[in-house]
Amino acid sequence: MILEVKSVSKRFQSGTKKKPETVTALENISFDVSEGEFISIIGPSGCGKSTLLKIVAGLIDASGGEVLIEDTEEHRNLGTPKIGFVFQDAVLLPWKTAMQNVMFPFEIMKKPGTDRLDEVQRLFKLAGLSGFENHYPKQLSGGMRQRVSILRSLSYNPPILLMDEPFGAIDAITRDSLNNILLDIWQETKKTILFVTHSISEAIYLSDRIIVMGARPGRIVKDVRIELPRPRNDDTKIAPKFYEYVGELRELLK
Numbered sequence: 001m002i003l004e005v006k007s008v009s010k011r012f013q014s015g016t017k018k019k020p021e022t023v024t025a026l027e028n029i030s031f032d033v034s035e036g037e038f039i040s041i042i043g044p045s046g047c048g049k050s051t052l053l054k055i056v057a058g059l060i061d062a063s064g065g066e067v068l069i070e071d072t073e074e075h076r077n078l079g080t081p082k083i084g085f086v087f088q089d090a091v092l093l094p095w096k097t098a099m100q101n102v103m104f105p106f107e108i109m110k111k112p113g114t115d116r117l118d119e120v121q122r123l124f125k126l127a128g129l130s131g132f133e134n135h136y137p138k139q140l141s142g143g144m145r146q147r148v149s150i151l152r153s154l155s156y157n158p159p160i161l162l163m164d165e166p167f168g169a170i171d172a173i174t175r176d177s178l179n180n181i182l183l184d185i186w187q188e189t190k191k192t193i194l195f196v197t198h199s200i201s202e203a204i205y206l207s208d209r210i211i212v213m214g215a216r217p218g219r220i221v222k223d224v225r226i227e228l229p230r231p232r233n234d235d236t237k238i239a240p241k242f243y244e245y246v247g248e249l250r251e252l253l254k
């Protein structure tokens with residue numbers, strides 16, 4: 001088990017000083033993640049998906065429960081973060097090239113990162129970005145910028161990648177190709193991925209498991225195992241079993 005989420009809850013204080021209100025964003029969330037799994041989290045707006053990812057990343061504290069992340073020898077020695085985070089917007093630094101953006105985490109960590117350069121070059125190739133290393137963000141399409149931000153999150157080789165609706169703002173055709181690139185990267189780098197999406201078909205296409213959440217308070221409704229063969233491709237999307245999963249998930253999200 002690389003990651004264990006144990007009875008996590010999160011309450012936010014909102015409202016006014018006179019009339020304070022408590023929003024229970026997450027209640028009693030528990031699930032385990034095995035190394036190398038691709039897990040999607042899906043659920044209605046406001047059910048706490050982003051909050052859950054932020055708690056797993058350690059960006060915010062839970063009100064109750066705990067998140068356990070396996071401490072590997074490699075990462076103890078390297079002293080690099082065990083988690084990479086990809087947001088909906090690429091948030092690249094406009095004055096830095098694609099390569100400089102990808103290597104930026106090392107600047108923050110005050111490490112040279114030179115030992116990762118060969119691997120980063122390989123990732124550029126895998127992401128279809130060879131030849132664009134010296135381009136600036138404004139010279140890249142939205143889909144390319146998002147690929148650069150994925151490479152940035154992988155530059156320091158974290159075992160776990162958290163992705164919060166990374167393709168939400170991308171057109172449907174580009175999104176299909178980004179899904180295939182992401183699966184290639186996942187298969188090559190053997191990362192464990194937690195992926196938040198609003199798209200049922202995207203979740204089915206990518207995942208080994210889909211955690212379906214419900215709102216108010218945010219909780220897990222069902223953990224669905226996706227037993228479609230890999231590697232996934234266009235045939236996956238016309239398989240009868242794919243449509244069965246679509247039906248099951250639509251029903252759960254009603």
Ligand SMILES: Nc1ncnc2c1ncn2[C@@H]1O[C@H](COP(=O)(O)OP(=O)(O)OP(=O)(O)O)[C@@H](O)[C@H]1O
Nearest residue numbers: 012013014023025044045046047048049050051052
């Ligand atoms: N910093 C905060 N202060 C107060 N309430 C918050 C805060 N962050 C999130 N919330 C509330 O917690 C709940 C869960 O929010 P969250 O953004 O995690 O949901 P989500 O499932 O990611 O939504 P979406 O799908 O729309 O992105 C919402 O009701 C939201 O208003």
